[in-house]
Every structure is written in C-alpha cells, then in structure tokens.
Amino acid sequence: MATSLKSLSEHSSKNILDISSKKFGIIVSEWNEEVTEALYSGAYETLKQHGAKSENIIRKNVPGSFELTLASQWLAQLEEIDAVICLGCVIQGETKHFDFICDAVAHGITNVGLKYNKPVIFGVLTPDTQQQALDRAGGKHGNKGDEAAITAIKMLGF
Template sequence: MASTQKNLSQHSEKNIQDISGKKFALIVSEWNEEVTESLFQGAMETLLKNGAIKGNIIRKNVPGSFELTLGAQWMAQEEEIDAVICLGCVIQGETKHFDFICDAVANGITNVGIKYNKPVIFGVLTPDNQKQALDRAGGKHGNKGDEAAITAVKMLGF
C-alpha cells in the first residue's frame, strides 16, 4: 500500500529469479485510461528491467475493471502463460457501485489464481479521487504497475 512511508515502486530484491523464459499476460482496463496506461508502462518497464523478454509479454485490453477477471481467466487457462497481471482503476463515486465492483474484482482475480494455480496479480487502484489515482500511477507514491509486476516476478520465484 502506498503511503508517505512506502513508495509502490520500491521493493526488496529477495526472491527474484531469472524470468527470461517466463511468459506474462497483462490485462489492462480501458476505463480511466490515463491511469491504466501509466500502470501498464510501469509494469512493462519493471518486467523488462528484471529480465523478461518483450516478446513474452502479451497485452490484452478489457473495457473496465469488472472485466479484468474474465480476461485474466482467458489468459490464465493458456498453458504457456506463467503469470497474469491485472491493471485497473476504480475511483470512489457517490454510490455503492464502487464497493460492488471492487469486491467482485478482488474476489474474481483471487479465484482465477487459485483455479489455475499460477500468479494472477491484483494491480487495481481503488482511490477516492483522480488525484490519488495519479499519485499511485507514476506520481508521488510511485506506480502500482511496478508493484504488480514485481509481485508476479516474486511469486514465480516462490
């Protein structure tokens, strides 16, 4: 979690293995595109910096964060995919819609990982407003995309 004490882009180097032979799927929500594109760039840069081969990284777009779960399932069922990274942003609104979407996405992504026994990473921002989202998508709190990518790398080294 990003805070004034912890930057999303900082991480320990423990449990990082050679990922040059690993294949990653990045599922990116088109909703809140300014934020999700930055999350994607952060994840991509982190994977490449840690040894992933660009040709082994597949990007798939989905309309919104709710659809990340099904997109993740479609990619996780592919045997050659080693890890799936889901990137999205759901900003708090005036209705309970936020709560329903966030709960469904978190549970859905968790269940896909369990079902396919591979890392399926929750890289979804759930801020109160656009400023908080941008602060966590390459702003003053780092980039949740970096954190999601390094989480996938570390889980592959588990």
C-alpha cells in the same frame, strides 16, 4: 502498509529470479485510461528491467475493471502463460457501485489464481479521487504497475 509511508515502486531484491523464459499476460482496463496506461508502462518496464523479453509480454485490453476477472481466466488457462497481471482503476463515486465492483474484481482475480494455480496479480487502484490515482500511477507514491510486476516475479520464485 499505507502508500503514503512507502513508495509502490520500491521493492526488496529477495526472490527475484531469472524471468527471461517466463511469459506474462498483462490485462489493462480502458476505464480511467490515463491512470491504467501509466500502470501498464510501469509493469511493462519493470518486467523488461528484470529480464523479460518483449515477445513474452502479452497485452490485452478490457473495457473496465470488472472485465479483468474473465480476461484473466482466459489468459491463466493458457499453459504457456506463467503469470497474469491485472491493471485497473476504480475511483470512488457517489453510489455503492464502487463497492460492488471492487469486491467482485478482488474476489474474481483471487479465484482465478487459485483455480489455475498460478500468479494472477491484483494491480487495481481503488482511490477516492483522480489525484490519488495519479499519485499511485507514477506520481508521488510510485507506481502500482511496478509493484504488480515485482509481485508476479516474486510469486514465480516462490
């Protein structure tokens, strides 16, 4: 559904399990930091609101969204990690670089989840403009970080 029709921060309460013993890895891209820090805040607070313990939320930073794939593999291979949340923002530019990065990251994150048979969540914004990114990182369309955290929780309850 288009973000303009639904807030990224709204969610159904179905399949929300007790996550007090679950361990989450959150990987945050440093590129577009204003946006990714807001995504992280949303994800972290949502996990805490649903019972995750601070000590069970591990944050790792990577230089850009492209690096989310390898970092997610490093975290997913750890047995103690129950779910990985990847947060990034790739804003459309004037070249095809955007297309290559977005495609590689989406496929890479998907493949890591399949390889390790655990939730590896795609919390990467792919907007046309900085304003669209901000609108989806705690702005008028909610926060993709909230959505990514809820997705991780629900996938653990599958």
